[in-house]
Amino acid sequence: MYAIMARSISAAYPTSTDLVLNRIDLELPPGELIALVGPNGAGKSTLFKIIVGQKKALRGQLRIFGEPTHVQQRRGVVAYAPQEGFIDWDFPIEVRDVVLTGRYNHLRSSVASRLFPFAINKSQWLVIDKALEMVGMKSFARKPISALSGGQKKRVFLARALAQEASILLLDEPFNGVDKESEETIIQILLALKERGCTIIMASHDLNRMREIADRAIVLNKRIIADGSPEKVLDEKIISELFQLS
Amino acid sequence: MIMIMRFGEALVTFLINGLMVIVNILPPSIAEVFQFAFMQRALLTSILVGILCGVLSCFVVLKGWSLLGDAVSHAVLPGVAGAYLLGIPFAIGAFIAGALSALGMGFIERNTRIKQDASMGIMFTTCFALGIVMISRIATTTHLMHILFGNVLGVSMSSLILTLAVSVAVLGLVYFFFREILLYIFDPIQAAAMGIKTSFLHYGLMLLITLAIVASLETVGIILVVAMLITPGATAYLLVNKLSHMVLIGTFVGFFSAVVGLYLSFVYNIVSGGAIVLVASAIFLLAALFAPQQGILRNLIFNRFQRFEK
Numbered sequence: 001m002y003a004i005m006a007r008s009i010s011a012a013y014p015t016s017t018d019l020v021l022n023r024i025d026l027e028l029p030p031g032e033l034i035a036l037v038g039p040n041g042a043g044k045s046t047l048f049k050i051i052v053g054q055k056k057a058l059r060g061q062l063r064i065f066g067e068p069t070h071v072q073q074r075r076g077v078v079a080y081a082p083q084e085g086f087i088d089w090d091f092p093i094e095v096r097d098v099v100l101t102g103r104y105n106h107l108r109s110s111v112a113s114r115l116f117p118f119a120i121n122k123s124q125w126l127v128i129d130k131a132l133e134m135v136g137m138k139s140f141a142r143k144p145i146s147a148l149s150g151g152q153k154k155r156v157f158l159a160r161a162l163a164q165e166a167s168i169l170l171l172d173e174p175f176n177g178v179d180k181e182s183e184e185t186i187i188q189i190l191l192a193l194k195e196r197g198c199t200i201i202m203a204s205h206d207l208n209r210m211r212e213i214a215d216r217a218i219v220l221n222k223r224i225i226a227d228g229s230p231e232k233v234l235d236e237k238i239i240s241e242l243f244q245l246s
Numbered sequence: 247m248i249m250i251m252r253f254g255e256a257l258v259t260f261l262i263n264g265l266m267v268i269v270n271i272l273p274p275s276i277a278e279v280f281q282f283a284f285m286q287r288a289l290l291t292s293i294l295v296g297i298l299c300g301v302l303s304c305f306v307v308l309k310g311w312s313l314l315g316d317a318v319s320h321a322v323l324p325g326v327a328g329a330y331l332l333g334i335p336f337a338i339g340a341f342i343a344g345a346l347s348a349l350g351m352g353f354i355e356r357n358t359r360i361k362q363d364a365s366m367g368i369m370f371t372t373c374f375a376l377g378i379v380m381i382s383r384i385a386t387t388t389h390l391m392h393i394l395f396g397n398v399l400g401v402s403m404s405s406l407i408l409t410l411a412v413s414v415a416v417l418g419l420v421y422f423f424f425r426e427i428l429l430y431i432f433d434p435i436q437a438a439a440m441g442i443k444t445s446f447l448h449y450g451l452m453l454l455i456t457l458a459i460v461a462s463l464e465t466v467g468i469i470l471v472v473a474m475l476i477t478p479g480a481t482a483y484l485l486v487n488k489l490s491h492m493v494l495i496g497t498f499v500g501f502f503s504a505v506v507g508l509y510l511s512f513v514y515n516i517v518s519g520g521a522i523v524l525v526a527s528a529i530f531l532l533a534a535l536f537a538p539q540q541g542i543l544r545n546l547i548f549n550r551f552q553r554f555e556k
Contacts, residue, residue: 014357015357015358015359048435049435049438052435052436052438052439053438053439053441054434054435054437054438054439054444070441073438073439073440073441074441075441076439076440076441078439079439080435080436080439082433082435082436086433086435087432087433088308088432091308091431091432091489092308092483092486092487092488092489092491092492093428093432093487093488093489094487094488097488097489098432101428101429101432101433101436101440102436104425104426104429104440104442105440105441107425114422115422117421117422117423117424117425118424118490144487144488146487160436
């Protein structure tokens, strides 16, 4: 069964008639690291929003492990790490509470946490601590997110995805503004997750990185331009033409 | 209906008696002000409104909805005038008008190329103009003044019960949905990934704000309620780095300015809504100057030191 299967998905912004996504077909099996490449405005973030279920497609069909998105949503199957610009970094929240937002689907099942939303079970904090430890951010657990550097921010959101125990991971620009050390940590974790059967999609401009670590590359510019092995698809010539067009 | 009113009255009396126990501990010069029945009702209303607006103001500030509160509060006016014409309670008319305008603004923003500030501007000035025109035809100017600027000293038992009911409902909803509201404001895409109905939360929050505005009509009036829906949250935002703490501080600022403002308005014979808002503004100013991490004073000193080190 495919982790993500899209049949002819189209999408548009509400105030415009132009399609952001034009008949997207995808068949992504579990346990693959996929690079999603395309110029700005190519629809990468829109595709992510549709997979997550935040945005509805105009037309087409999307199945996540064979089921429609709203069924999978409640189980927290899809984890999402936003690009830096999508988050208000002055928001009053501590690092460990960010990671806690990945545990909401686990919290929901208990009546006690519905009645006492501020009493978080010890076992939850253990999961969160472990996730933060894996990305090397445990000592930052009680720090506000405004105190983090670019790489640390990415690692915290990766920890959230880990704590969520999701089977599909969407990463929007995971290597933007990231220092060397954070980058290594992030790649190690992604490879480990892939081994466990996690499907990972990375939207990125970092073509060299993508060629190194991805199993498959999809070039998107409102429709799918190319889909295949990174060496073939991420050819400098094709890409540079594509990026100049935009 | 009568049963509900009886119950509400009993609850109000109970709360006022409780308040008076605390008030009577205070020095006699302060306590004597609150011996009048109308002052006791005013005190309870102000406290409820202060807490209610204090909680919601945190979400308003973080969501960037300051203009929304402004817009909805002005849009409430034709609802009040309409309710007066039809002879139904002000609050019902106000709520319907406020809710419709909040939904209308969301609709315009989502479906046209007009940006949020302009859509709000059009919506609330239109409603406000409509309200003023309606009122100029039907009512005396004193009514208009009371709606615009509040008259907490003349608060009636029925509107006090309404304020109490709204407060309990809003605070209860905020308590039970705190986690969801937090995630929706912080990271709406993750909220969707967790199966949270984000459009439900979006309009739900708007309706809670509308309810708070309706409940505040008689205390601070529709113009100054905007301040109570921004200032406490903005003050708290300067002081802490955790949303739950921010809500607690916002609540306290709302509560404190309501009580102190009411007291000052009685002692110096000034308009109560204005006094309450000015107290809140004064607290904000103090926080802006002296906040430990974000304060202007701290930044000045910090920058001076840095220059010195160079």
